[in-house]
Each structure stands twice: as structure tokens, then as C-alpha cells.
Amino acid sequence: MIRSVKPSLQSIREKVEAGERLSLDDGLFLYEPTTPLHEIGALANLVRERLGGNFAYYNINTHLNPTNVCVYRCVFCAFRSDLRDPKGYAMSDEQILARGQEAVENGCTEMHIVGGLHHQRKYDWYVHVVRILHEAYPQLHLKAWTAVEINWFEFLTKKPVRAILEDMLEAGLGSMPGGGAEIFHPEVRGEICEHKADAGKWIEVHRTAHQLGLKTNATMLYGHIENAFHRIDHLIRLRELQDETGGFQTFIPLAFHPENTGLSHIKKPSALTDLRTMAISRLMLDNFPHIKAYWIMLGIGTAQTALSYGADDLDGTVRHELIYHDAGATTPEILSVEDIRRLILEAGREPVERDTLYRRIVRDQQDRAKWSVGDAIPAAV
Ligand code: V47
Secondary structure, X not given: OOOOOOOOHHHHHHHHHHOOOOOHHHHHHHHOOOOOHHHHHHHHHHHHHHHHOOEEEEEOEEEEOOEOEOOOOOOOOXXXXXXXXXXXXXXXXXXXXXXXXXXXXXXXXXXXXXOOOOXXXXXXXXXXXXXXXXXXXXXXXXXXXXXXXXXXHHHXXXXXXXXXXXXXXXXXXXEEOOOOOOOOOHHHHHHHOOOOXXXXXXXXXXXXXXXXXXXXXXXXXXXXXXXXXXXXXXXXXXXHHHHHHOOEEEEXXXXXXXXXXXXXXXXXXXXXXXXXXXXXXXXXXXXXXXXXXXXXXXXXXXXXXXXXXXXXEEEEOOOOOOHHHHOOXXXXXXXXXXXXXXXXXXXXXXXXXXXXXXXXXXXXXXXXXXXXXXXXXXXXX
16 A cells, blocks of 8 residues: 655655555655665665565676677667777677686576677577577576667567567576666656667566566666656656566666766766665565675675665676676676675675575585575565
């Protein structure tokens, strides 16, 4: 039930304690700079612990960006390249398979695959990337293609979203990442990425994926030209889809990194904005099982703190991340398992290695690169 009283910290606290849903106005109130951050953090922590106890999750993962050549020119992106720019690349099958081999040798359970919408590569190439990796390394979970890429494949093939997702599933797709969501509201989307899939299309792709039994994630890119209303509107649109399908696993708020982008005059959001956004996300998205503090993007200290501001997941050990590092991220390129576990323990949480679908991973004691899937982590939402 959504009560329409003028929001105050007291009314919001009562709702959160009673497990009631927060409204748009509540969300806007929480974003007001005079609403104390530590109070919001404490409420988000209450929800986080109610849903997931003291656990904090991570996985052992790697990234693959098969090409950076992209027909779109999103103003916030430092990763993309023009077709004829010397920076542009498209990986060969050998390079792609070598990444799979490296991932397996290092005990990765997941490969996160996203890239540019290459002017000359056909749809079949994108299906082929999934297929060769899955055939060679069937244990490696392929979390691949954003809704924006699926929409590009629609344009290339004139096939419906469902048929494209079925092709990808048949080739070995395991789940979909949450990228490409940016800010849904057209006032902002029209300014930062006017040509690519709009909010309705992003949501349609995820709805269809959920109907086919695929789990997906969701993101929000904040700290550029949007305001608090655009952020809360974005979260409410995600919450509505989750009510309908239940197919989202994790929400990842993504702080804008301005370096080498068309918005380089904008200052990176502060750690306080990052924590406020993390906490508000946890409070607004009452039906999302997990909230991720992506350490690559937040920096290690803020990511650790975020584990007490609503987040229960740090993403993974990560290797070969380009999107944030091209945009000026100063975080390391990889964390060791020991490091990520220590960061979680220092934050007072209990580290749990998970797979992409939030099942516990059991490691072979003699050879840590070998693993098997254990129990599912119950989703309390
Ligand atoms: O969609 C691009 C964002 C996203 C910049 O699903 C930028 O588990 C900040 O979606 N500054 C891709 N952000 C990354 C992504 C993601 C990351 C980690 C985990 C998961 C998951 C998904 O990165 C893009 C865009 O929103 N992005 N450029 C930039 N300069």
C-alpha cells in the first residue's frame, strides 16, 4: 500500500520498518541534501540485512569486449571507437577463445560480454561469439549483450526480440547484464544517447528475457545531467517491471566517469552522492534481491562502505575491464580472491562466492581453479 502523506524521515522510517513501499515523493525527499545521509544509510542497511543477513557476495569473473567499434556516439562513453579510428578493434576467434581459456585457468565462473555495435559485423558474428565460447568452455557462464545490443540485432535482422533471445539461448547465453539503461527519462536520454534503444525498448527486451526464463540485471548511470526526479523515475520504472516478471537479480547504480567523454567538463559524483544513491536504490527497489557496489566504478573504500549502505554484492574479481578504465577509473584492473574477501571482512560482512545466478560456489581445496555449484541463495524479496 502506498500512503500519500507529505514525506518526512519519520514517515519514511515507519514505512521501511513496516515493509511498505516508498513513493516517488519519498524518493525525492531522500535525495534532498538536507535529509541526513547516515539516517538513509541506516534504513537501507536495515532492508539489506532483513533481505540478506550479513552476507556479501562476489564472483570470480572476467570481461570480454569483442569490439569497441560502435555506430552510436553516446556522449558519456569513452570506450567506443569510430570504424576507421586506429583505436578501433574487433577480436578474432583465436583472441576470443584465448580469453575463455585464460578465464577457465583462473577459476572464473562468469564472462561478462558487451561491446560496440560494429558497422560491418553481421548478427551472425555476435551469435558466433557466444557459441564458440560456450562450446569450448561450457562451465563458463556467459552474461552477454545489453538490451541496446539486442535492439541493434533486431534492426540488423528484422527479427523480433524473442527470436533473437532464443537464438542466443540456443548458442549458450546464460543471462544478461544490466547495461544500456542509463537514465530512462526522455528529457535526459534524448541528450546523452538519443539514437539508441529508448526506455520502452530496454524494458521490452528485459521483459521478454524474463519471459524466456533468463535472469537479467539493471543499471542506472547517474552523476551527469540528470536530476533527482529522473533517478527516482528510473528506479520506479524498474520496480514496476520487477513486480510484473521477478526476473531481475541485481541493481547496479553506475557513477558517471567523465574523463575522455563528451561530458568531461562535469565533475565525477562525490562518495557521498554514491552512498546516497546506493542507499536510495536499496530503499526504492524493495523487490530486487540484490544491490551491487561495483568496486571498479566506486573505488574500493566507497564500495566497502556501500556494504553498510544497502549493497550486498561487490561484483567480482574482474579482469580486462575497459569501459571504466577508458573513462579515467583509477581502481586496479583486477582484485585477487584474497583481496576481495579481505575487503568484505574489513567491512564486517561474511564473504560468499556466488555464481552469476546467485548459487554458492564450492571450490576444490587442492585446485582452486576447479569448482562446483552449491546451494541457491534464497531471495528474500
Ligand atoms: O551501459 C559507460 C556505463 C555501462 C561510462 O550487469 C559509464 O552485472 C560511467 O552495465 N562513466 C556498462 N559509466 C557497464 C554495466 C555493468 C557493469 C558491471 C556489472 C554489470 C552487471 C553491468 O557502463 C553502460 C553505461 O551505463 N558507462 N561509460 C562512463 N564514462
